[in-house]
Every structure is written in structure tokens, then in C-alpha cells.
Amino acid sequence: MKLTNWAGNVVFTPERFVRAQSVEQVQELVAEAPRVRVLGSGHSFSTVAATDGLLLSLEDLPLEVDVDTATSTARVTASARFAHVMPALHAAGLALHNTGSLPHISVAGASATGTHGSGTQNPCLAAGVTAIELIGPDGELRTLTAGEADFHGSVVAMGLAGVVTALTLRAQPTFDVRQYVYDGLPLDALIENFDEIMNSAYSVSAFTHWRGPVFETLWRKQLADAPAGPATYFGATLADGARHPIAGMPTENATQQLGVPGPWHERLPHFRFEFTPSNGDEVQSEYLLPIEQGPQALAAVHRVADQIADALQVSEIRTIAADDLWLSPGYGRTSVALHFTWVDDLSRVTPAIAALEGALAEFDARPHWGKLFGIGRDRVRSLYPRLADFEELVHRTDPQGTFTNAFTAQYLEL
Ligand SMILES: Cc1cc2nc3c(=O)[nH]c(=O)nc-3n(C[C@H](O)[C@H](O)[C@H](O)COP(=O)(O)OP(=O)(O)OC[C@H]3O[C@@H](n4cnc5c(N)ncnc54)[C@H](O)[C@@H]3O)c2cc1C
Structure with missing residues (x-):
């Protein structure tokens, strides 16, 4: 069966496609593979998720949405879509600051591209991320928290910062x-x-x-x-x-x-x-x-x-x-x-x-x-003042370019 994005305009032809069942399996697969990308819920229209190497789906990872009312946060696994997260937050008396136009997209995929809703006071959805759990090219799992030096380059990163296995989202009191x-x-x-x-x-x-x-x-x-x-x-x-x-x-x-x-x-x-x-x-x-x-x-x-x-x-x-x-x-x-x-x-x-x-x-x-x-x-590059910092981060954390693909190489010096 053809593997496509939601719209059907991108046909993925990876060397290998794996629906991972556990974080440990993802760690093993990433450590072995020379090229890796993750497919979220496939709602992008560009080839941002594509690879000719290993394409991973994390949709079968056990779904966890852990709402913590004491800290007003929710830790969600990469298998979570907003449709899973939003009702759980609301039931706990909490809310996200905003949503995109649809609840069908994965939280990890939406964060990776800077997906946004509307409202002059509402930043993109990734701006509500306070921590990410990431697997690096060596298969090691680490957590990056807001305030750490690499955090601001690693949340909207189009998959280049590593495989995100979970994210923590900031919440606020629920509202009508x-x-x-x-x-x-x-x-x-x-x-x-x-x-x-x-x-x-x-x-x-x-x-x-x-x-x-x-x-x-x-x-x-x-x-x-x-x-x-x-x-x-x-x-x-x-x-x-x-x-x-x-x-x-x-x-x-x-x-x-x-x-x-x-x-x-x-x-x-x-x-x-x-x-x-x-x-x-x-x-x-x-x-x-x-x-x-x-x-x-x-x-x-x-x-x-x-x-x-x-x-x-x-x-x-x-x-x-x-x-x-x-x-x-x-x-x-x-x-x-x-x-x-x-x-x-x-x-x-x-x-x-x-x-x-x-x-x-x-x-x-x-x-x-x-x-x-x-x-x-050149024009795309000129529009991002922190591009050089981002490229330095990718060269340092992924020197072999495990997480790069043709789309990202088109715009970034990788
Ligand atoms: C009908 C429709 C409506 C939309 N509405 C909006 C909107 O209101 N606002 C807006 O800004 N955008 C909107 N979009 C675009 C969409 O939100 C983005 O393309 C978003 O990135 C899709 O998320 P996804 O999970 O489907 O990611 P995918 O398209 O599967 O992947 C996007 C990127 O995230 C990476 N990625 C995914 N999961 C992981 C992970 N676990 N670890 C590392 N990298 C990962 C992929 O490698 C890829 O680079 C819409 C799209 C559709 C189809």
C-alpha cells in the first residue's frame, strides 16, 4: 500500500518504514540507522517529513496524557494528537493557550513546524512547550527544559533536533x-x-x-x-x-x-x-x-x-x-x-x-x-535571524546528519 501524507500529494518512499511499539525500540532503531525521520500524523503538505532512510511512526507508542494540576502542565507522548490532550486538560480544569484549526494533528508534529492558531496575543502552539524528551543519533534519550541553552532551537526543529518521544505543555485555567x-x-x-x-x-x-x-x-x-x-x-x-x-x-x-x-x-x-x-x-x-x-x-x-x-x-x-x-x-x-x-x-x-x-x-x-x-x-535563510545558531546546534548534536533530509538540506547548511 502506498504511504502518503494526509492530503495524498506526498508519497513517502523510505528504505524502511517502522511503526515503533516502545521508546526502547525507537532508541535501538535510531542508534543503528544512518538516516532517520519521524512521520507524525502526516498533515504537512511539504516533504518536510520525508526520507530515503528509516521513516518511523510513533503512533503506536503507548498513549500517555499526564495532567499535573499542581504545576498546570501536561506531559504527552509523541503518539498524542490534540484531540487526546484537549479533553483531558479540560476535565482537569485546564486549557491550552490556543489550538490550530483542527484537533487531528499530533502534538509533536505541530510543534516541529511551528503550527499556530489565531489571536494577536497567542503565540504558536510550540510556545507552550516547557520540556521535550528527545532521542539523539546515538540512541540516547535526554530531556531538554525551557531555559536550557539548546531549548529554543530544539522545539520547532522540523525533526532535526532528534526523535521527540514526549513533550510537556504549559496549561492555564480552562475557559469558555x-x-x-x-x-x-x-x-x-x-x-x-x-x-x-x-x-x-x-x-x-x-x-x-x-x-x-x-x-x-x-x-x-x-x-x-x-x-x-x-x-x-x-x-x-x-x-x-x-x-x-x-x-x-x-x-x-x-x-x-x-x-x-x-x-x-x-x-x-x-x-x-x-x-x-x-x-x-x-x-x-x-x-x-x-x-x-x-x-x-x-x-x-x-x-x-x-x-x-x-x-x-x-x-x-x-x-x-x-x-x-x-x-x-x-x-x-x-x-x-x-x-x-x-x-x-x-x-x-x-x-x-x-x-x-x-x-x-x-x-x-x-x-x-x-x-x-x-x-x-537564500530568501528563506535571510528571514531567520537565529539560523546560524540553529545550524551550529544541529552540527554539534547530530554531526553525521542522521536526522537531515532533502527538504531541510534545501534551506539549511547541514
Ligand atoms: C486540514 C489541515 C489544517 C491545518 N491547519 C493548520 C493550522 O491551523 N495552523 C497551522 O499552522 N498549520 C496547519 N496545518 C498544517 C499542520 O499543522 C502542520 O503541517 C503540522 O506540522 C502537522 O503535524 P503532523 O503531526 O501531521 O506532522 P507531520 O506532517 O507528520 O510532520 C511534520 C514535521 O514534524 C516532524 N515530526 C513529527 N513527529 C515528530 C517526532 N515525534 N519527533 C521528531 N520530529 C517529528 C516530521 O519529521 C516533520 O518534519 C494544517 C494541515 C491540514 C492538513
């Missing part, structure tokens, strides 16, 4: 959220009132097809005790029923809206765990820019809208707080993320990405490591 969707936000209104709109709730997302100067929906996920939003908002109108981020898709796949209060983990993701997230038949791209560049970047994308709209299913605008993880696309700057869910047809998507990246060339757009992009090596 109400989700309000507005229809028809004019592009001009978003450009002119960008900060006010994107800061108007705990997590805000704006969706458009770029087929006209309008955002079809604006999603405001607000703390439950914040006052309800007005019936109209900058020209947009409160939705009279449930919406799916992609118009026409079944709304029951999306999380509860219409201002019904509910726990954070049932409102902050757009998609419910029981259903296929997004469309399923798609590929994605995403770029993180300094938030100050947001309004101008939206105008720039609008200028090439006719070159991207036919290949596009939907586009989402989010914001993300700065973090201090060296390879995170959100490193050192509060960001706006411009996301594109494309059709599943690279002959149409590739020219659309080229047009889009042309429009974004004047901005400091860091591509999401787990999604498709064409930005070249």
Missing part, C-alpha cells in the same frame, strides 16, 4: 468561548481597520475566495464573558446560521457557532474531530509576515487575485503573537498569517503560488514549513 461569524466583510474595511478587527476577540479569522473585494466570513472567537458583538460590524452582518470556512461544505463539520458558549477546545478549532477537517481534497500554503505589513500585503494579494482565484478553495487571514523559538515562522515578531487552501491540482496551483509569492516579494514573508511554497533558499 463564544464563536460569532459575520458575513460579507469588505476588503477595504479590513485593510483600513486591520488592527481593530484582528484584535477584536481572543481569536479572529477572516476568510475570502479572492473572487471580489470582500471577505465572505469573519470568525470572532471571544471569551464567553465578553460582550456579544453587534449585529453589523464594519459592513459585515452577523450570520443567521452555521457556516463552514469553505462555502458549500457541510456546516456540521465545523465547530459550534452562533454565540453558543462552550469550552475552549470545542470552539477554538474550526473543525470537529469526528469529521474531515477543511475539504480533504486540497493542498495548502501559508506565509507569516510582520503584522505591520498586513494591510499592505492584503492589498498586494488583491492585485493578483485574478491569477490565484481559480486555483483557490479559500484563503484565511490570522494573527499570531511573537515567540522565541529560532526556526518558528513567528520568531521575534507579532505576525499576520496569509493562508491559502488550494485545489488538489498542482498544474493550477504552482503558477498561482508563483504569482502570489511575486506579490509578497516586497514583504518579509516566512513560509509555513509544513505547507507548499516556492520561495528560494
